[in-house]
Amino acid sequence: MKYVLLFCGTREQQQAWEEMTEEARNAQYAQVGRWFAEHSAKLGPGNQLQPPQTATTVRFQGEGEPIIYDGPFLEGNEVIGGYVEITVADLDKALRLARTWPARGTVEVRPVMQVDQ
Amino acid sequence: MADVHTALAEVFREEAGRLTAALVHILGDFAVAEEIVQDALLVALERWPIDGIPDRPGAWLLTVARRRALNQVSRDARYRAKLALLEQPVPQEPDDRVRLMFTCCHPALSRAAQIALTLRAVCGFTTAEIAHAFLASETAVAQRIVRARRKIVAAHIPYRLPSDDDMSERLREVLAVLYLMFTEGYLASAGTAPTRRDLAEDAAWLTALVARHMPGEPEPLGLLALMRLHLARSKARLSSAGELILLQDQDRTLWDRSMIAEAIALIEQAAALGRPGPYQVEAAIVACHAEAASWATTDWRQIVLLYDLLFQLKPSPVVRLNRAVALRHIMGPEAALEEVNALAGDLENYHLFHAIQGELLLELSKREQARASALRALELTHNRAEQFLLARRLLEW
Numbered sequence: 001m002k003y004v005l006l007f008c009g010t011r012e013q014q015q016a017w018e019e020m021t022e023e024a025r026n027a028q029y030a031q032v033g034r035w036f037a038e039h040s041a042k043l044g045p046g047n048q049l050q051p052p053q054t055a056t057t058v059r060f061q062g063e064g065e066p067i068i069y070d071g072p073f074l075e076g077n078e079v080i081g082g083y084v085e086i087t088v089a090d091l092d093k094a095l096r097l098a099r100t101w102p103a104r105g106t107v108e109v110r111p112v113m114q115v116d117q
Numbered sequence: 118m119a120d121v122h123t124a125l126a127e128v129f130r131e132e133a134g135r136l137t138a139a140l141v142h143i144l145g146d147f148a149v150a151e152e153i154v155q156d157a158l159l160v161a162l163e164r165w166p167i168d169g170i171p172d173r174p175g176a177w178l179l180t181v182a183r184r185r186a187l188n189q190v191s192r193d194a195r196y197r198a199k200l201a202l203l204e205q206p207v208p209q210e211p212d213d214r215v216r217l218m219f220t221c222c223h224p225a226l227s228r229a230a231q232i233a234l235t236l237r238a239v240c241g242f243t244t245a246e247i248a249h250a251f252l253a254s255e256t257a258v259a260q261r262i263v264r265a266r267r268k269i270v271a272a273h274i275p276y277r278l279p280s281d282d283d284m285s286e287r288l289r290e291v292l293a294v295l296y297l298m299f300t301e302g303y304l305a306s307a308g309t310a311p312t313r314r315d316l317a318e319d320a321a322w323l324t325a326l327v328a329r330h331m332p333g334e335p336e337p338l339g340l341l342a343l344m345r346l347h348l349a350r351s352k353a354r355l356s357s358a359g360e361l362i363l364l365q366d367q368d369r370t371l372w373d374r375s376m377i378a379e380a381i382a383l384i385e386q387a388a389a390l391g392r393p394g395p396y397q398v399e400a401a402i403v404a405c406h407a408e409a410a411s412w413a414t415t416d417w418r419q420i421v422l423l424y425d426l427l428f429q430l431k432p433s434p435v436v437r438l439n440r441a442v443a444l445r446h447i448m449g450p451e452a453a454l455e456e457v458n459a460l461a462g463d464l465e466n467y468h469l470f471h472a473i474q475g476e477l478l479l480e481l482s483k484r485e486q487a488r489a490s491a492l493r494a495l496e497l498t499h500n501r502a503e504q505f506l507l508a509r510r511l512l513e514w
Contacts, residue, residue, distance in 0.1 A: 089273075089275070090273040091223070091272045091273050092274075092279065092280065092283060095225070096283070
């Protein structure tokens with residue numbers, strides 16, 4: 001089964017991340033790097049994303065031309081910071097992996113649509 | 118007719134979970150299996166009251182389920198090969214239904230969905246019965262179940278016992294579902310029309326199933342003891358008018374002594390495993406009451422000690438509130454009220470907080486304040502029997 005882990009957080013967490021000292025940020029990166037190395041067999045493509053203020057949203061409404069606006073789709077306080085695709089046997093295994101994520105915040109575990117489903 | 122219905126309920130309870138488990142096993146698809154079993158139960162519900170319950174109800178249900186399965190899934194190539202397996206007798210692995218419960222009570226499902234699925238897939242409740250038990254509409258319950266089944270399949274929630282790493286957490290989840298089911302049934306049974314299925318009885322039955330198949334785990338035994346102790350008092354807790362009678366006012370000769378003895382034996386069996394847990398301690402507290410000859414001769418010191426232990430295991434303001442009630446019998450109403458008042462911030466919206474505060478205030482002759490507390494409690498509860506009791510208090514105080 002393929003799942004995507006969405007690494008989420010709040011705007012405050014995002015801001016705290018941006019305001020971190022170089023040193024603290026590198027330490028965090030090192031932890032996350034170790035996590036990726038340790039679980040590499042199960043991990044597929046993934047990326048950290050630029051902060052939400054860099055997002056642009058294209059919203060389709062009815063039949064007309066879409067509306068394009070500045071900012072992320074998620075309203076309010078939630079921010080998606082990155083994602084990675086994983087391949088594991090089932091949801092229990094996916095949750096096991098998600099709970100080892102070292103950067104804290106919130107991890108959404110979402111199954112990927114399979115062709116035969 | 119009532120007898121037929123009771124017999125039906127027992128057969129459903131005994132067979133539904135086995136059948137669901139077997140079909141999930143064969144078809145490898147929880148959603149399809151669960152739906153087929155529900156269909157078969159509905160057919161039985163139509164036929165059995167007229168034709169009588171067949172000699173081998175499990176085999177009868179399997180035949181109907183097999184026919185349904187053929188109709189429903191024969192178009193789907195994925196199932197074709199598996200359907201042949203349906204011809205074989207249902208495998209009776211002892212822990213199949215327990216495994217099924219772990220799937221139904223997976224933490225990735227909402228609590229309401231966990232309860233509804235467990236009742237349907239493991240206990241053989243119909244959607245209508247679940248709706249009735251939880252005062253919800255049938256449509257809402259049906260939707261909840263469909264959504265949960267879809268998630269089990271789409272998100273690949275596994276059908277097996279959890280790994281050792283996950284076991285204690287997952288068992289806690291299952292027991293929480295069972296306890297909630299029980300309290301819902303136990304409370305709601307007051308003042309409403311009798312039903313074919315007794316939620317509290319079914320919850321106790323499920324807990325016994327878990328306890329039997331996990332003999333090394335003390336908490337299922339503790340929870341089972343707790344439920345049996347409550348059930349042992351059920352005859353004494355309602356007046357003929359359906360009014361709730363508090364423990365202190367109950368006629369203790371109506372308590373089921375042999376059930377109490379069995380429950381206490383369960384507590385001892387759990388204690389012998391040497392891993393205390395919240396359900397075991399709660400059961401021990403209720404056992405103190407069950408063993409006391411009267412409210413006045415209750416061993417309050419022991420109860421306060423047990424509440425201290427419970428608070429260590431499960432730090433919750435409700436535990437402190439109950440401890441304060443026991444403390445009243447050792448230290449007096451003033452000390453107890455002080456304890457209760459300290460919980461105001463946490464329990465502002467909990468009706469029993471206000472009810473207990475009211476009782477203590479009345480004892481201290483603060484009548485106006487006591488009435489205000491009872492009124493607040495009345496506003497906060499939706500249970501009819503509790504409303505009745507509180508309303509009477511307001512008249513008498």
